[in-house]
Structure formats: C-alpha cells, structure tokens
Amino acid sequence: MSIRVPASRTAAAPMAGRLRTWASLLPVASALPARDAVAAFSFNFPEPVTPIARETLAIHNEFMLIITILFVLVFAIMVYSMMNHRKRPGYEAATFTAPTSRLQWFWALLPFAILLFIDFILMGIPAVNAIIEMEDTKTKADMVLKVTGMQWKWQYEYPESGVKFVSTLATPRDQINNAEAKGEHYLLEVDNPVFLPVGKKVRILLTSTDVIHTWWVPQFGVKRDAIPGFLRETWVKIEKPGIYRGQCAELCGKDHGFMPVVVHAVPEAEFIAWQDAQKARIAAAASSSERTWSKDELMAAGKDVYGKQCAVCHQPEGQGLPPAFPALAGSKVVNTPLLSADGKMVPDGHVDRVMNGKAGTPMQAFRNTLSDADLAAVITFERNSFGNQRGDMIQPAQIKALRQEGSKP
Amino acid sequence: MTAIAHPSGHHEEHYPGGLLRWLTTTNHKDIGTMYMTFALVMFFVGGLMILAVRAELFQPGLQLMQPEFFNQLIGVHALVMIFAALMPAATGFANWMIPLMIGAPDMALPRLNNWGFWLLPPAAILLTLPFMLALFGIGDGAIATGWTFYAPLSVQGGMGIDFAILAVHILGISSIMGSINIIVTIFNMRAPGMTMMKLPLFAWGWLITAFLLIATLPVLAGAVTMLLTDRHFGTHFFNAAGGGDPILFQHLFWFFGHPEVYILLLPVWGLMPHVISAFSRKPTYGYTAQVYSFIAIGLLSVVVWAHHFFTAGMPVPALIYFMFSTMSISIPLAVLFFCWIATMWRGAMTFETPMLFAVGFIVLFGIAGLTGLVLADVAADAQYHHSYFVVAHFHYALFAGGIMGVMTGVYYWLPKWTGHMYSEKLGKLHFWLTVVAFNLTFIPQFFLGLAGMPRRIPDYALQFAEFNAISTVGAFILGLSQLLFAWNIWACVRGGPKAEARAWEGADGLEWELPSPPPHHSWETPPVIR
Numbered sequence: 001m002s003i004r005v006p007a008s009r010t011a012a013a014p015m016a017g018r019l020r021t022w023a024s025l026l027p028v029a030s031a032l033p034a035r036d037a038v039a040a041f042s043f044n045f046p047e048p049v050t051p052i053a054r055e056t057l058a059i060h061n062e063f064m065l066i067i068t069i070l071f072v073l074v075f076a077i078m079v080y081s082m083m084n085h086r087k088r089p090g091y092e093a094a095t096f097t098a099p100t101s102r103l104q105w106f107w108a109l110l111p112f113a114i115l116l117f118i119d120f121i122l123m124g125i126p127a128v129n130a131i132i133e134m135e136d137t138k139t140k141a142d143m144v145l146k147v148t149g150m151q152w153k154w155q156y157e158y159p160e161s162g163v164k165f166v167s168t169l170a171t172p173r174d175q176i177n178n179a180e181a182k183g184e185h186y187l188l189e190v191d192n193p194v195f196l197p198v199g200k201k202v203r204i205l206l207t208s209t210d211v212i213h214t215w216w217v218p219q220f221g222v223k224r225d226a227i228p229g230f231l232r233e234t235w236v237k238i239e240k241p242g243i244y245r246g247q248c249a250e251l252c253g254k255d256h257g258f259m260p261v262v263v264h265a266v267p268e269a270e271f272i273a274w275q276d277a278q279k280a281r282i283a284a285a286a287s288s289s290e291r292t293w294s295k296d297e298l299m300a301a302g303k304d305v306y307g308k309q310c311a312v313c314h315q316p317e318g319q320g321l322p323p324a325f326p327a328l329a330g331s332k333v334v335n336t337p338l339l340s341a342d343g344k345m346v347p348d349g350h351v352d353r354v355m356n357g358k359a360g361t362p363m364q365a366f367r368n369t370l371s372d373a374d375l376a377a378v379i380t381f382e383r384n385s386f387g388n389q390r391g392d393m394i395q396p397a398q399i400k401a402l403r404q405e406g407s408k409p
Numbered sequence: 410m411t412a413i414a415h416p417s418g419h420h421e422e423h424y425p426g427g428l429l430r431w432l433t434t435t436n437h438k439d440i441g442t443m444y445m446t447f448a449l450v451m452f453f454v455g456g457l458m459i460l461a462v463r464a465e466l467f468q469p470g471l472q473l474m475q476p477e478f479f480n481q482l483i484g485v486h487a488l489v490m491i492f493a494a495l496m497p498a499a500t501g502f503a504n505w506m507i508p509l510m511i512g513a514p515d516m517a518l519p520r521l522n523n524w525g526f527w528l529l530p531p532a533a534i535l536l537t538l539p540f541m542l543a544l545f546g547i548g549d550g551a552i553a554t555g556w557t558f559y560a561p562l563s564v565q566g567g568m569g570i571d572f573a574i575l576a577v578h579i580l581g582i583s584s585i586m587g588s589i590n591i592i593v594t595i596f597n598m599r600a601p602g603m604t605m606m607k608l609p610l611f612a613w614g615w616l617i618t619a620f621l622l623i624a625t626l627p628v629l630a631g632a633v634t635m636l637l638t639d640r641h642f643g644t645h646f647f648n649a650a651g652g653g654d655p656i657l658f659q660h661l662f663w664f665f666g667h668p669e670v671y672i673l674l675l676p677v678w679g680l681m682p683h684v685i686s687a688f689s690r691k692p693t694y695g696y697t698a699q700v701y702s703f704i705a706i707g708l709l710s711v712v713v714w715a716h717h718f719f720t721a722g723m724p725v726p727a728l729i730y731f732m733f734s735t736m737s738i739s740i741p742l743a744v745l746f747f748c749w750i751a752t753m754w755r756g757a758m759t760f761e762t763p764m765l766f767a768v769g770f771i772v773l774f775g776i777a778g779l780t781g782l783v784l785a786d787v788a789a790d791a792q793y794h795h796s797y798f799v800v801a802h803f804h805y806a807l808f809a810g811g812i813m814g815v816m817t818g819v820y821y822w823l824p825k826w827t828g829h830m831y832s833e834k835l836g837k838l839h840f841w842l843t844v845v846a847f848n849l850t851f852i853p854q855f856f857l858g859l860a861g862m863p864r865r866i867p868d869y870a871l872q873f874a875e876f877n878a879i880s881t882v883g884a885f886i887l888g889l890s891q892l893l894f895a896w897n898i899w900a901c902v903r904g905g906p907k908a909e910a911r912a913w914e915g916a917d918g919l920e921w922e923l924p925s926p927p928p929h930h931s932w933e934t935p936p937v938i939r
Contacts, residue, residue, distance in 0.1 A: 041875055042860045045792060052788075060789050060859075067779035075772055078750045082768065085689070087757035093691040094755035098698075108747070115743050119736040123786060128729055130788030135725050176868060178470040186469060188870045211562040212655060214720060214795055218861035223791045225721045227656065228561060229649020232722040245870075249720075249795035249863040251555050253562060254476050257866030324477070324549045324567060360565060 046219050049240045049265070053221025055130050063123060070118075134222070137233045141203035145196065149206070149213030149226035149248065151362045152255035152312065155369055156194045163278040166369050167192045168308055169258045173316075176258075188245040191308065193262040197271035198238050206232045209364055211253060217246035217261055225250060238265040253362060254324075255312055289372035289396035295380065298393055302381025305374045310382075313362065318386030325362070329386035338383070338392050345402050351394065354379055355402065367403060372396040432527070435519035436929065437504045440526050442826070444501030445819075447529055448494050449895060452812070454537070455489035456888050458482045463850075463884040466877050471868055479867035480553035481569065485536060487556035488573065491673065492580045493533050495807065498815045499676040500525075500587045503615045505826060506680075507591060509920035509927060510609045512600025512936045517593040525586040532579040539569040555865055557666070558632075560647035560658040564639050571640070574633045581626045588619035600919070602938035606700070609918055610693065613700050614679020617707040618672050624711065625665040625672075632661035656721055663714035671710045673807060675703060677814030678745055681767055683918060684821050685749055688764035689756025690915035695748035702741035709738050719790045728787045735785035742778055746771065761913070762836030763821035766813055769844050773809030777802060780855075798858025801851045809847060816843075816894065823901055824908035828926040831901035835893055842890035849883030 044061075048054040085093075099105040146157040153168040170189045174180035183189070196202055206215055208226040216223040217236075224234040238244075246261040266274065293301075307316070313325040320327035328334050336349040345352050355375060357365035366375060373396040383390040425433060434440060462482050465473045474482075504522065508515055516522050539551040552573035554563045563570050595616050599608065608616075636658070638644040645651020647658045682693045693699075715723065715731040723731075749771055758764070780802045784793055793799055816839075823831050853876035858864075862873045869877065908925040919936060920927075 041856070042872070043856050044859055046861060052791075056788050056792055059786065060783070060792065063783040063786065063789060067783060071775060071779055074746065074750070074775065078753065078768075078771065081750065081753045081755075082758060082760075085754065085756050085758055087690065087759050091757055093689065093757040095692060096755075097692050097694050097696065108751075111747060112740060112743060115740060119739055119782070120733065123782070124733065124736065127732060127786040127788055130786075131725060131728050131732070134788055134791065135728070176471055178472065182469060182871060184871070186871050187868060211565060212559060212721075216795070216861075216863065218792065221792060223720050223794060225718075227649075227721065229655070246861065247863050247866070251480065251559070251562065251865040253553070253565070254480070256480070257476060257863075257868050321477070362565060 048219060048221055049238055049244065050220045050236050052134055053219060055133065056221040059126050059130055066118060066122065137203050137235045140201055141235065142200040144203045144205060146205045147215050147226060149208040149215065150364055151210050151253050152259040154259065154261060161275050161279060163275055163282065165192050167194060169260060185245065187258065188260045188262065190260055190262045193264045195264045195266055195271055195274045196238060197268040198241050198265050201235060201237045204234050204236065209368065210362065212250050213248050213252045214250035215261060216249040217244050217263060219244045223249055241265050241267060285371045285373060289400050292395055295393050298377045298380040299384065301373065302377035305370065305378040306381055310378065328382055329388065334382050334388050335390065338394055350383065351379055351402065372399040375399045435523050437508050437516045437522065440522050441501045441505030443526050444497045444504060448498035448501060451489050451493035451533060455486050455494055456891065458486040460884060460888050463881040465867060467881040469869055469871055469874050476867045477553060478550065481551040483865055484552045484555045488536055491556065495673050495811050496584060497529060502676060502680065502818055503591050506822065506920060507594055507612050507615065508931045509923060510918055511595065511598065511603060511612055512919050512932045513594060513598035514930045514932050516590050517598055518590045521586050522590055525583045528579050528583040532576045535572050535576040539572050557662060558636060560636060560639065560655050563636055564647060571637065574637050577633055578630055581630050584622050585626055588622040591615055591619045600935040600938050607938060610682045610696065610699055611679040613703055614675040617703045618675040621668045621672050621707055621710065625668045628661055629665035632658060659718045659721060663717040666717060667714040668710040670806065671706055673811045677811060680818045681749060681770065681814065682752060684763050684767045684817055685752045687913045687916040688761060689753045689758050691752060691756035694751035698744050699748050702744040705741040706738060709734065713738065716785055719787050720794050732785055732787050736782060739778065739782050746775065762833060762840055763817050765837060765840045766817035766820060769840065770809060770813045770817055773805055773813065777805035777810055780805065793858060795863055796858035797854040797862045797864055800864050801854035801858060804851050823898065824912035825920060825925050827902050828908050829901050829905035830908050831897050831905060835897045839890060839893040839897060843887065846883050846887035846890055850880050850887055853880045
C-alpha cells in the first residue's frame with residue numbers, strides 16, 4: 001500500500017492535498033498538480049509481494065475479464081433489442097414464450113452450458129488450486145509468528161525466540177482530529193512494527209483476547225480472522241524487502257479504524273540482528289523488575305504507558321467516556337487499597353483490574369501484554385494523577401510476585 | 410393517506426374514520442398502503458443515517474462524529490433498510506397485489522394481517538430509541554456492532570444491543586405472520602381455474618420468500634436469544650472460555666442472513682416479468698423456467714451461508730463446497746436474466762418510468778450478480794472480504810436490485826392503487842438521477858475495496874481520499890433525488906390524470922380487470938380463469 005502513496009503527499013502540503021481532493025471531482029484535474037491526483041486513484045490490488053497475493057491478483061484479473069465479457073455480451077444483446085424492438089407504426093410484437101424448435105432449444109441452452117463451464121472449470125479449477133495453496137500453512141514453514149488481536153492493538157510473538165511486543169497506532173490524536181497536518185502514512189503507522197525475513201515461509205497463528213479481529217495486509221493477499229479462544233492460521237512468504245501496511249478488517253468496537261498492521265520485511269541477517277536487539281531489550285526489562293524504582297521514575301514511565309495503552313478509552317485526562325469507559329479521575333476502583341494487609345492482591349481492586357481486566361467489557365488483562373515495570377509504573381501513575389491522591393506506589397518486584405498468585409484469587 | 414379514496418358507493422361496509430380506521434383495518438389494501446407508507450418513511454430515516462456517515466467519510470480525519478456514534482449509524486442504517494424499509498415494502502406489495510392478481514376478495518387472515526403491520530412501528534421505535542435515550546444521558550446509544558450482531562463484540566456492547574435484539578424479535582414475528590398469511594392466501598384463495606402453474610410470477614416469488622422466511626427467521630430469533638442469555642443470564646454459547654464458540658454465532662446468523670438476501674429479492678424478481686412483459690407488449694418468456702428458478706434459488710440459498718465468513722477459517726473441503734454451491738446459484742439466476750431479456754426480444758417496447766427502472770434494475774443487478782460470482786471464489790474473497798468491494802457489491806444487489814425493483818413496482822402499480830397517473834416527467838428525472846448518482850456512489854467503492862480500504866471504519870488513510878469524496882457527493886445526490894420519488898407519489902395520491910382500469914397498454918393480469926382504484930373488496934365474485 002505504501003508504494004501507492006507518492007512521497008509528495010505529505011504533511012508539507014495539507015492545503016494542496018485538500019485542493020487536489022476537490023480537483024479530482026472535476027472531469028479535468030489538469031489545473032492542479034494532476035500527477036499526484038491521478039497516482040492516488042488505484043484501480044486494482046496493490047503490488048503483490050507473496051506467492052498467494054500474486055495468485056490472487058492473477059485470479060482476480062482473469063475473473064474480472066470473464067465477467068466484463070459476460071456483462072458486455074449480455075447487455076449488448078439487450079441494448080440491441082431496446083434500440084430495434086420498439087413500438088412504432090406497423091411493427092407487431094412477437095408472441096413466443098418458449099423455445100419451439102430443436103435449434104431454438106440449442107440456442108436457449110447454450111448460454112447455460114457456457115456458464116457451467118465458466119463456473120466450474122474456468123473459474124473453479126484455479127480457485128481450488130489457490131485454496132489448497134492458501135491453506136497449506138504447515139508444510140515447510142521456516143518460522144512461526146503468533147498474532148494476537150486485542151482492542152485496539154496487535155500483539156506479536158515469535159515463539160522460537162520468545163520475543164513478544166505490542167504494536168499500537170502511532171498517528172498522533174491531533175492529526176485524527178484535524179488539529180495538525182496529516183502525515184504520509186496517516187493511520188497506517190505503528191510504534192513497534194513487526195519484522196519478518198524475506199524469502200522465508202512464515203506460518204502465522206492468530207487469536208484474540210477479546211472480540212474478533214481480522215489481520216490483513218493487502219499486499220500479502222491474506223486476510224484471516226483472529227478469534228478469541230481459538231487459533232486460526234495462515235502463511236506468508238514475502239518476496240521483496242519493504243514496509244507493508246494493512247489494517248484490522250473486522251469491526252471490533254470503538255477504535256476498529258485505528259489498529260493498523262505494519263510489517264517490515266528485511267533480509268534474514270537484518271532480521272536476526274533485530275531479533276537479538278529485541279531479546280536484549282526484554283532481558284533489560286526483566287532485570288529492571290529486580291531493582292527498586294523511585295516514585296518519580298515510576299510516574300514518568302507510567303505516564304508514557306498510560307498514553308499508549310490506556311488513554312484511548314480512559315482519555316488523556318482520565319475523564320473516561322462513560323458509560324462504556326469509566327473515568328479514572330476519582331474512580332472507586334483506583335481508590336481501593338493497593339494491597340491487602342498481608343500483601344496479597346485485593347479482589348476487584350486496582351491492581352487486580354489492571355492485571356486481570358474485567359470480563360465482558362473491553363477492559364483487558366494487561367498482565368499478558370505489559371512488563372512488570374510497565375504495570376507497576378502505570379498503576380502508580382493512575383493512583384497519583386487526575387486528582388487521585390493515594391500517595392502510594394507499587395514496585396515491579398511486587399508485581400512479579402503477584403503474577404505468581406494466579407490469574408484470579 | 411388518501412391513497413384509498415374509495416368511491417362513496419363502496420361504503421356498504423362500516424368502518425371507523427380517522428386514525429381508528431387505520432388502527433383497526435383488516436382490509437388488504439389499507440394494510441398494504443400502511444406497509445408502503447411505513448417503508449417509505451423508514452427508507453428516509455435509514456437514508457439520513459447513511460448520509461451522516463458519508464459526510465463523515467468525505468475527508469480523512471474525524472469531522473462530525475466520534476467512532477462510537479459512527480458504528481451505531483452504520484449498524485442501524487442496515488437494520489432499518491433491511492427490516493423496516495425493504496421487507497415492509499415487499500409485504501406491502503404482497504398485501505395490495507396478491508388478492509388482486511389471484512382473484513381473491515382479500516387476504517385469507519385479515520386480523521393477523523392487521524397485527525402483523527402494527528408490530529412494525531413499535532419495533533422501529535425500539536431500534537432507534539437508544540439514540541434518543543443517549544441524548545438524555547441514558548445508555549450509550551444504539552447497537553454499535555454493525556447489523557450482524559457478531560459475538561463477542563455484541564456480548565460486550567451496551568443496552569443498544571438489547572433493544573436491537575428485541576426489535577429483531579418483533580420484526581421477525583411480524584414477518585412470519587405476513588408469510589403465513591401469504592401462503593394461506595395463495596394456496597386457498599385462487600380464482601377457480603387458476604392452477605399453481607397459472608399463478609402470476611409475482612405471487613410465485615412471494616410464495617418462495619414466505620417459505621424462506623418461515624424456515625430461517627426462527628434461526629435468527631434463536632441466535633439473538635442465545636446472545637441475550639449470554640449477555641444477561643450467564644450462558645456461554647459464544648464464549649470460548651465457557652466452552653462456546655464465537656463462530657457458532659456467525660453460522661446461525663448467516664443461515665438466516667443469506668436466505669434473507671433472496672427474501673429481499675424474490676418479490677422483486679417476481680414483479681419484474683409483469684413490468685417487462687407489459688412494456689414490451691409481449692407475453693412473459695419462460696414462465697415455467699422462472700418458477701423453477703425461484704424454487705432452485707430458494708433451495709440453494711439455505712445451503713451456501715458460510716461464504717459470508719470464509720476468512721474466519723474452515724476446513725478445505727468446506728471452503729470448496731461453499732464456493733461451488735455459491736457459484737451454482739448463478740445458473741438459476743442466469744435463467745431469470747435470460748427470460749427477462751427474451752421477453753423484451755422482438756417486443757414492441759416503450760420506456761415509461763416503470764420500464765426504465767426495470768431496465769436499470771437488470772443492468773445494475775447484473776453487476777451485483779457478476780461480482781457475487783467472483784466473491785464466491787475463496788482465494789480472491791480473501792482480498793475482497795470485509796472491504797469496500799463487498800459494500801459496493803451488496804448495494805448493487807440491495808439498492809439496485811431491491812430498492813430500484815420496489816420503485817419499478819411502485820411506478821407500475823401506482824395508477825392502480827390511486828386511480829391517478831403520476832407525473833411521467835418527474836418519474837423519468839427521478840430514474841436518471843438515481844441511476845447516475847447510484848453509480849457515482851458505488852463504483853468508487855469497488856476500487857476502494859480493491860485498494861485495501863476495510864469497511865466500517867470512520868477514518869481512513871490518505872490514498873483513499875479521492876474515491877471517498879466522489880462517493881460522498883454521489884450519495885448526497887442519490888439521497889436528495891429520492892425526494893422527487895416521495896413528491897411524485899404524494900402528488901399522484903392527491904390527484905392527476907384519471908387512470909384507466911388497464912393503466913398500461915400492454916399490461917396483462919387480473920389486477921387490470923378491476924377499476925383503478927379497485928373497490929373496497931377486490932373480487933367479491935371470483936373471476937373464472939380458462
């Protein structure tokens with residue numbers, strides 16, 4: 001998708017962009033930079049970069065040709081009839097209601113024989129081959145990527161290396177609210193893109209933690225639902241390095257339109273280097289849960305986590321969007337005691353809610369997506385922000401201990 | 410509401426005047442008129458919702474509304490258009506026309522008929538009430554899951570979902586009662602000599618529709634009831650953690666949802682041959698073939714449902730089965746196209762408004778059928794699915810197929826209903842504006858889908874901006890030109906040149922043997938068919 005957007009359509013010229021949009025409504029857009037306006041009109045699938053996408057595009061082109069021919073043929077006959085078989089003096093309408101002779105039966109049945117051939121042979125055989133190839137997820141897979149959809153972000157996990165991270169929309173809210181010029185990759189940019197090596201068959205496992213999402217990168221030609229409680233699978237073998245962008249395709253609630261997919265396809269060496277860097281980052285995060293953090297450190301880190309993970313629903317100032325998304329400012333849950341007297345988790349308390357979520361609502365269990373340090377930081381931040389003045393804090397090491405308690409007391 | 414301006418000579422039967430007349434009426438024409446009026450009003454309600462959506466999508470960025478409200482508008486738009494506009498319009502036709510066309514004095518079960526209609530307004534209120542309640546700070550608005558209610562999103566949602574579930578229940582009961590009435594009427598009240606194979610095709614189309622409704626609506630009712638118990642009574646039908654399966658909901662929903670497409674279209678396919686034959690001044694071609702095609706489509710429609718969620722993942726044999734069974738619907742459908750065009754062939758055609766709409770219907774519905782054929786292909790469907798390509802496809806099916814088909818019938822029978830001719834000039838203007846604006850709206854959506862724009866998003870990436878802007882302009886022209894339709898109907902009800910019993914030169918059928926408008930009781934003495 002990225003390749004379809006010329007570099008000049010960037011934040012530098014928001015006004016020109018608007019003008020082009022208007023200009024494109026005119027039959028001749030030549031008065032304004034027409035090249036860009038035309039380049040933005042794409043009439044077919046974006047450039048395919050996987051075997052499946054190539055096959056899908058070939059099938060699509062073939063089918064479009066077939067149905068265009070059918071359309072033109074059938075309606076040419078109808079238009080001919082409309083031009084010539086009109087009421088006029090001396091013209092008598094025919095009265096036939098069915099084929100009468102053998103020859104007429106032949107001509108009446110011929111279109112259906114052709115249609116049967118088109119359906120089951122011309123279109124059917126390539127389609128069956130493509131299905132079998134598309135569903136062949138297991139043979140000769142070089143690696144596995146696990147994709148977990150959650151409202152409204154994607155979590156990626158590489159089971160072989162243990163690398164795991166969450167990828168969320170990076171487009172600033174001000175761009176969405178038109179307070180700021182829109183960037184080149186408006187709504188199709190993320191904080192942590194997923195990396196995949198080119199030329200390797202990647203088996204992709206999909207699931208979800210809340211509602212059904214759909215993982216879709218148009219240039220890969222695959223689209224598969226992520227279903228809570230079940231694993232679905234598909235595969236990609238990217239043939240060309242590049243940055244590929246897609247979106248969630250199944251309505252999944254409020255921010256369905258704001259959970260993009262960005263894949264960096266890189267040569268294998270580069271992929272390994274990236275993976276090693278990720279491992280180092282995870283190790284650093286793990287060791288950070290051992291040391292004792294100062295409250296200022298927790299508050300600073302917590303503000304950052306809150307902005308990325310929580311502000312979408314609970315809003316930047318903690319005011320929420322009631323009744324679906326309660327306010328954190330003055331919240332009953334936030335203002336529960338941090339831990340019970342014996343240092344255990346308070347059922348339905350603040351820590352429990354952040355770590356384990358609330359069933360039947362979009363509030364998810366962040367124990368699965370956030371590190372000990374992130375959890376400690378964001379909980380501390382929430383208890384001491386938006387007018388909440390609990391004054392207390394929780395350490396990453398305490399979170400680590402609480403994780404051992406199990407998901408629910 | 411003066412559509413039924415009966416000649417005073419027909420007041421031998423006493424019925425109350427004013428509002429009470431409409432509340433208590435058991436007359437098939439009164440009830441038909443109420444169905445049609447209700448459908449027209451709801452057509453504008455649903456249309457306003459989608460114009461708000463298109464306005465939001467005119468430019469990238471959030472302009473007019475927040476995503477939550479956007480999601481409510483798209484879902485309620487679909488529910489209103491399907492259940493409160495298109496289905497009541499079809500039932501309105503059935504009420505008005507079936508007794509006239511088969512030589513019956515009225516529908517077989519007149520009280521049931523009245524009840525069936527009067528369930529609709531409460532259902533429509535239930536569907537839209539959450540919008541109003543949200544204005545007063547109660548609840549968080551209407552159903553925001555799209556019209557498909559997919560679990561678990563619908564388990565998570567607010568009370569708008571409960572309102573929608575109850576509305577669907579009521580609408581379903583109303584449709585089932587209408588269907589029972591139509592089946593009983595067709596089976597028992599045909600004029601002497603009218604065998605089933607002499608039944609007008611419109612009645613045949615509705616007969617299959619009625620059976621499909623009775624077969625599939627209870628499944629929808631079951632599915633949404635399971636949803637209701639999942640939401641409030643601790644069951645886990647659609648929750649994997651409790652042993653359930655979210656995809657079960659999709660199977661149940663589309664077991665209803667796919668036949669629903671044909672429920673909306675069969676009445677239109679039924680009325681089309683009458684119109685084409687009338688304006689071609691030539692008898693319907695291939696009557697028997699069309700009857701068997703209706704039956705075949707009805708049967709096939711209940712065994713193809715899973716093509717609505719190929720991307721949910723299913724075993725390869727299932728994918729192949731659902732692909733080929735879906736493709737095979739193209740055969741009986743092609744028979745219908747063949748018969749429509751063969752009816753025109755070597756006729757003596759004129760192009761009054763109903764014929765224009767019929768021709769427009771054939772061409773545009775042809776696009777729906779052909780794109781449906783490619784959508785059936787699982788591999789290509791992976792690209793089309795959940796994208797604007799699908800949105801464009803089903804609007805060609807349900808607007809160009811369904812709604813333009815209804816307009817064909819309205820213009821065709823309006824002289825019969827009102828006793829007046831409508832303005833042909835306005836009708837033609839309405840047709841051309843509708844066709845041009847419709848294509849302006851939906852052709853760009855095919856390309857948006859191919860380029861990769863998912864459906865049901867309130868904001869989009871910059872490369873989709875141009876086509877969305879064009880589509881929005883088209884949608885507003887389309888919406889505004891429907892005011893001509895409403896005005897033309899209103900003017901025709903109020904007055905106009907007197908319509909003859911046989912309002913169209915080439916029209917054939919029992920309904921044209923009665924005066925326009927027909928007497929209060931249609932056929933007190935049944936005609937004899939030879």
